[in-house]
Amino acid sequence: MSRVKLLFVSVLAVFALGAVVASEASAAPHWVINKVALASGSSESVLGLLSGGSARLVSKIGTIPTEVVCTTADATGTITGPNKDEAPSGIAFTSCKVEKPTGCTVAEPIKTFALTSALLSNETVGLDTWTPKTGEEFVTLTITGTACSVESKTPVKGKAQCEGALNTEAETYACLFTDASSKGLLFLGSNEAQFLAHFLFLLKGTNDGKNWGVVTP
Numbered sequence: 001m002s003r004v005k006l007l008f009v010s011v012l013a014v015f016a017l018g019a020v021v022a023s024e025a026s027a028a029p030h031w032v033i034n035k036v037a038l039a040s041g042s043s044e045s046v047l048g049l050l051s052g053g054s055a056r057l058v059s060k061i062g063t064i065p066t067e068v069v070c071t072t073a074d075a076t077g078t079i080t081g082p083n084k085d086e087a088p089s090g091i092a093f094t095s096c097k098v099e100k101p102t103g104c105t106v107a108e109p110i111k112t113f114a115l116t117s118a119l120l121s122n123e124t125v126g127l128d129t130w131t132p133k134t135g136e137e138f139v140t141l142t143i144t145g146t147a148c149s150v151e152s153k154t155p156v157k158g159k160a161q162c163e164g165a166l167n168t169e170a171e172t173y174a175c176l177f178t179d180a181s182s183k184g185l186l187f188l189g190s191n192e193a194q195f196l197a198h199f200l201f202l203l204k205g206t207n208d209g210k211n212w213g214v215v216t217p
Helices: 001-027
Strands: 030-033 044-061 064-079 085-086 092-100 116-119 126-132 137-144 152-158 160-166 168-170 172-177 186-188 194-203 213-214
Touching: 030 152, 044 186, 064 137, 064 194, 160 194, 172 213
Parallel strands: none
Antiparallel strands: 030 213, 044 064, 044 194, 064 085, 064 092, 085 116, 116 126, 126 160, 137 152, 152 186, 160 172, 168 213, 172 194
């Protein structure tokens, strides 16, 4: 093949790759407020509240089934662009107890490190994927008790992912952490964990009370 033809083919390949990248970027889900997409560099205050009863972490410490349940949680955060947000102060969980095994208590508040998140999509639901802003540890659970069989300080690591509605707007954005949404992503120590919770997110500040949500192009 001549050098001219080779150069022409290379240029076409670059344009083709750019088109694919642009297509993937345009297809990414993004936040909207009153049907207007948030721009890069935007800053919108958000309040997150636990809804529907409790937040539950289900796993094992060693070989012993372990469940920690909290009935109160809140966080303040900021949407920082079309599909990203963060909670620099983390999420604080209180009114917590160890349901399994018996005889144990957990230190409160259970407060995570700073968090960041990004919107993804599996075409049927919006996925908001939360990760620690630095490293991979969300928090360390300190479990004690004179009759407790799992006394330990054990880190919660990985990713936590919640599911929300696509292409609809409301005053609150509901995101549900389920068995499936974080499967294989979250760990208590070295054991896979499930985080089960229902959070409601509300806009604060200048856009308090406005309808908002996640849409795909």
